[in-house]
Amino acid sequence: MATRLIATVCLSSLIACGGGRSKSAMYAPSPAAEMSAAGPGGGGNKIANEPGETWKRSTIVANSSRVMVGDREQLTLRSMQTNVAVDGYRARVVIDYLYANDHDSQYEGTFQLRLPEEASPFFFAFGETEYAARDAQVAKLTIATDGEVREPRQIMAQRATAWQHPKEARMVPRETAQIAYDQTVRRRVDPAIMEWAGAGVFSARVFPLAARKLHRIVIGYDVDLVRIGNDLEYRFDLPADVPASIVDVSLPDGTVAQSTPRVDGRSASGRQWLHFEGTKDRTIAVRTTPRGAPLLVGTDPAGTFFAGQAAPVLPATKGATSDTGVFLVDTSLSSNPDRFNIWLKLMRGVLDGNRDTMSKFNVLFFSVDAHAFKAAPVANTPQNVDELMTFANTLALEGATDLGAAFGAVSALSLSNADLFLLSDGAATWGESNLHALGRTLRATRSSLFAYQTGLAGTDLAALSHLARESGGAVFSVTGESEIAKATTAHRARPWQLMEARIAGGSDLMIAGRPTSLFPGQTLTFVGRGALAPGAQLELVVNQNGNQQTIHTKLAEPIATPLATRAYGQVATARLEELEDASGSIAKAYATHFRVTGRSSSLLMLDSEADYQRFNIKPDDDAYVVKSVAAAAEFDSQMKKLFDTLGSPKEAFLAHLAKLEKHPSARLQPAASYRALLSQLPVEAFAVPTVPLRTTLRDKRQMPAPVLAMLAKHELDYDAMSADADARRARATPQDALKSLSSLVEQNPGDAVLARDVGFSAMDLGLRAQAYHLFRRVAEARPHEPQTYRAMAQALAAMGKHELAIAYYEIPLAGTWEPRFGDLRTIVVLDYVRFLRGVIAKPGADNVRGYAQSRLATLSQEVKMDRADVVVSITWNTDATDVDLHVIEPSGEECFYQHRRTRSGGELTQDVTQGYGPEMYVLRKAPVGNYNVFAHYFASDRNRASARTKVYVTMFENWGMPDERVTERVIALETGKQKHAIAQLARRAATIAK
Template sequence: MKRIISLMATLAFSIAFAQIPTLEVENQKKHPVILQEAKIDTKILGNLATTTATYTFYNPSSRILEGNLTFPLPEGVSVSGYALDINGKLRNAVPVPKERAKEVFESIERRNVDPGIIEKVEGNNFRTRIYPLPEKGTRTIQIIYHQELKNFASDYQYFLSFANATTIPKFNLKVWISETATVPKILENPDGNFAFQKQGNQWIAEINKTDFRPNEILKVTIPKNQNSSNVVLQKASGDKFYFAANVGLDFPVKEKAKSQKIAIIWDNSYSGSKRNRDKELQFLDAYFADNKNVSVSFSLLNNTFEKTEEFSISQGNWSELKNRILNVKYDGGTDFGALKEISGVEEYLLFSDGISNFGDLTMKFKKPLNSISSTPTSDFNLLKLLANQSGGNFINLNELDTQSALKTCKRLPVLFLGFKENPNMQELFPNIGSVISEPINIFGITTGNVGNLTAIFSVGNEKFEVPVDFSKAQQLENWQISQFWAQRKINELELNSTQNRQEIKNISEQFGVVSKNTSLIVLDDINDYVRYKITPPQELLADYQKIVSQNKGRVLEQRKNLLSKAFDKTRELKTWWNTEFKPVEKKEYPRVSNQSARDTVNNQRLEEVVVTGALGIKRNSAVAREVSSSAKLAESEAKPKGKITLVDVESTAEYMKDFQNLQSADVIYHKYLENRSKHEKQVSYYFDVSKLLFKKGNKELSLKVLSTLAELDLENEELYKTIYYLLKQRGHYDKELWITQKILEWRPFDAQSHRDYALALVDNKRPQEALNIYKSLLYQEFTDEISMRDNGIEEILIMEINNILKQNKNVDGSKIDDRLKADLPVDIRVVINWNKDNTDIDLWVTDPKGEDCSYQHKSTAIGGRISNDFTQGFGPEQFLLKKAVKGKYKIKTNFFGERQNILSGPTTIMAEVYLYYSDGRQERKIAVFQSQKENKQEDDSKILIGEFEF
């Protein structure tokens, strides 16, 4: 299936998730997508809130559209429900392991029927697909999430942002508030008519509007009911209950001693420009007004950790430092693995979104680090982890005003130590010993009435006790306290997500909460639930069980590994390699006049280019004698030495004209930053400028620009593959390994993901690990659709496995089946890969005799062979020639069926070109370039990328 168009939702919010998504589509004017209806329903009990947001999108155009809707949720909040309309009725999603959900999704979409899927990507960001949006038709999605409201003195506050909302044809907003005697106050109103009315024990406010554009925010304060219970229960199994206890910290919190020397680490990666700098500067204003005399070490973090600059703050005057911050340039990816301790520092302030997309955090700070977030798309858990590990505080400027943020920064961390009475309670969250914020909701599992308990907290060396009355706990029937509990547990586990991966997955699947490891999926056809062994929602369960029962004993999902085909391919390659290809030079024959004689001569000429050996055809004896004599003469001559020449495929983009007369890398980089706003989402802009800077000899600036591609989207394997290709070409093998490992985490169901990672291990001189990856890949099972997409990749894998065995004598190959082993050195090997699924790129090699080897003509007279034609996946395609003849060989590619994507730009190709592959003299060169329809260096439609000369 060829992808059509891409949608990206831009969402902003104050404290709660922004309810009104703004869809940006390619060619917005020609293909507008209208948010036809928005329905938002929020229920509030104490400081717990559950919101259900339902959106209907209308496609007025005459073509099918598809795309992604990506949105952030506040700190600690996850998606706990998702539904998609199937045949006009909303169908609830079910939890599935993240990688499995993506595999099933992509298998089914190849039939032009897309399921619905929602997944968590980097940070606290969530992505769902809206496809298909039928021509002149609608699709509806529904998202449910739970949140804990913030505590402000005598009330709770609920915020709902409508920032950037356009006019909505149908708009409905309803807020239910339970168990409060005093009327809630609306401080900011979406239309002026939104007002609460008492109905029983609830306050309800609702508006229904047509062609409505809401004001930017709804802000409601909810008075605390001092007489009602602060503990609520939901029945679990047996005599157990899930509980939520709201506990106020009514004891003095001590302040830390003021530091004499601090360090500010300022994330100036490209995404840093999206942070709320005004809030950050206001916080620093307050900080230096309180810490008037302090030394500051100022460092920048992007894909590197840039050198420290020293500033001295006197009498609260920090203007010099402020000017430095105001003039910071934002560029590059983010590598938390580059962070370092700064000597002499007593405390750190880290300003970042916490999303590390170019390396992993590997250190713990020995001095307190205060991590400060000002953007809703932050990775709150990583920022909390940095603070908690070091004894610092996490400061969320998205939710705190300046003075509250300063108060949080100054205080000694408050730790939760559990309950004094130690009743029969299980799974308390936050965990005992965790740093907590004020106020605190404690979630857990308990038996019925445990009476009056005492929660214990510590600040520094002092302990404090706070009473919690469980005797007045209220049991609720229609509140999912279990999902609140599960959400909190997942948040705690995700502080160490790699270590807790399996437990996160188990909890997410049990309670239907989206996490880093679990997604929610909706399938269109009941038979797909059966086939992929996914338990459906309740309304389909009876039909599902009936079909499963009828099919008992039969394999419901066909999954295949690559092993048997790899055995066959190894035999085929051995046969090909052992075949003797001996074409002879064309001979001149006397001209003849009659047709029959001309036919005889032509037949003789045709016979002369047919190969001999196991696959050959018997020639006439005279010609065979000539061939034998020529072969002996050729074998007596010295073997010609080959040479690789790669063509630099130049960009023809209009923006490159601005750089053509610039010589200095620094001047080019300055021009790149100056022009970037005009090409902000244009992938080729970063690709081309990075290549130009590399040619000018500045590897550091080139890498910084390249790493910026990681900041353009979240968990986008197509962008990461583009980065990977250029890292490999330029010898940044450590980063190549990290990038390919991330792609493998996202797409373990892709054979190409495993191969890329194995090749990166080889580049990092870790051949044994690479061999183990290849072995596991051959045994891994794939769905029918993905297996068919990658049909033929075995030929490439066999060459690479045997190359590792040949080039590395110390590698243990005992676990590789002997049927896969073959010594197959070749004079020429060319492999092309590309970064986009559902794309057809063709490899062409023309030999010195003018014969093309391609998907149309898979073998040549001199013994060239090409692998299977990949028309849907990421490639690869491979050309092999055992013994080169003298002359020039041309390597070309043809963009036969390219899938355009607004987020990941034009297709990127990597061509690996080898001389003497696997024979001890191996030489490799790499070409990386992007699709450019204007860039045709040959007379035909193909792009020339390189030549061999022997």
């Protein structure tokens, strides 16, 4: 059946311009263009106008989910029901997942969800049903639908009889949510938390998953439609492993749509909807032809808001381009295999379609490593392009994505002013993650960057848009193969500089992506406040080489919908979050009011109102903040102050320090002398650039077939990848080993346990800069865990970054941390004293020598130890885990948590039973003989079926003496095995246990 729908496509990533009269261009260092596509949530410039098709279904399927209760164990998905309400260019999606716990034990689970591109979650609820895990009555749990656009309270009411004691998550600041969750789950009650974990990836820990019961998890998100030629399409990919699924798509009455597969529609209460059940198609699509520029309006307690899309008609003229093209091609796991095939088609298209202007080219393939196709640019001939394609198809697609290292590698090629073509999803899962810092590195190449948005899940459109804008480039939409021809020459158009934007009757106007330049054919998403005048138009003042024009775009009749307020809120929150900590409280108020899950806030679910009160989580008057502080004006005001410091590593460190001072589980109190030291240190002292790993195994023919199969399916087994890393270390290099492990990080962005795990491995492999950045990501996500700062300091010390190592060593000593971290201070002080002695003894480090001498004098009084024959310390990567250090001395006496002092003088620090450690053994005067060191794995996370725990061990012989020897090792603790050998020390020599 045909229905009619008025909509158009969305733009790029998220941006603010000032007030009702935007002047965002004044803060841009260089012209930029936002031509990003209308993938779900994308929007942007459309190059092709003729109808086409989207790319074939990706291996990384949007809406795919799983509930993991261990490294391998996951619950069974019994059914999935989806309700989609489309208004204008935007859709609200509510999905009910039914998961069965077939086990005899209650578990904590990690619910992982891959969302469509730029989808914005607003709702998360979880509850147990009355049905047993294997009950056949699943059909009774189907939710009736009427096609309305529902708010959270209505969603809960609609499911009142579908579960028992359901809980709805509340939006709270992210750090508060993390602390509340951690402390509650240790009490073995039932919280849940949903966090942003990277581009399109959200992770929600849920507890308890009752034994032998069926559980309902409900997720709600808003997303933009995809533009394909002149059409708009809502596309829903069904995961392959769903035994039963229902999808309902509703549209306003009077719209016309075509569906795939074809179904008849029905109408009621002003809505029409299409019902898909039992379909064999793995993708459901509903396509419409929009009429005019859509406009959505809505109200809430904070005011009246609008959101819309427009494609201003700009005159097209050719611009100047470089005669050299450099392609940065992402070969990470996320490109395997679908994106990589698209990248190759685009690359060939750009080379073939621009041979008249692009006379030479080179290609940098990158993941955590980077290697050039040729040592220098080669002629753009058909023969060289064919050779490139043959070579590219030999590459193994694996590893995480290090954009910063790739940009640094381009700078090293000395190709200033070349046009850069970034063929990547833009999701930086490795190395530097701060967009402003990445923008600084990119600007050093002195090149314009052009990127392509495909509409596939997992794309970080905000990152692509930011990088393109900062370099004077653009993001082009290529949502299907029919668009390649025009997309590959789109960079040759001359852009128009955007001087001002305005709409009659509107204020607080923001354009998504903060474009400072516009290209012909570009589609803009705009949001703002106020009741627009009838017949209102979007007016853009643009300039091209002194030719200034005002472009008018008439807007369609407004559609009243709750989607308008969240569309505004999503753009406004993202714009404020771009300012990082400068607008933290305001950004959090916006995120909380509009329920925008992301960098500022998380959805937290606790057991009772008393639990929320225990963590001082209470309703704030966020609506008042939103009503009083216009996002665009706040952004403009702060950007004037911050423009020169955004992306500065020193400013980022100081901002993190300020956050810790306010954090209730850190309460940092830095000494005046420490603050003085930080103020005197140069910016470069805080910079830890990552360089690409120098790998030797790049050809897929060098990889074992089982590993290639796992990579292609994105189904990585932890043990198999660890074994592969060990094999690569033996046959190739430590860098090759770490690249293998980095695929786990790419597959699981935001997993702190895994990041620590791989960070420990990087330390063991001697790759300290890689370890530092992994630990840094953990610290940013979980700033209340002090052992992370010690790990960062250790990595920096090993790199010779003495100034920054001191800065991080001081953090655990300046805070008031949770008691569960045991004798953390004692262990950090001992470690720090040894480091300070080394700094003072060596030449250099003049910036910190005086401070180091002063601190050493103070801390030596606390340590009261000049030397020790044996020192052993351990720390581990999993929370809620009890790992005990045991040392058997030559006499046979065992030092452990129940016998902490031995007759020979051996001492053990306080037992840590709730995760991470550290624990330390010290023996000042060691009798001659063998010392056997063990780790006892008494308790893993009791709410998990299995969770891989790794111990990072540091052993010193002759601590504090000239002939001091240090041994470091990472030990993986095996499930079901309590006693693990770490090492045997024969007084002055250590033989590491295998």
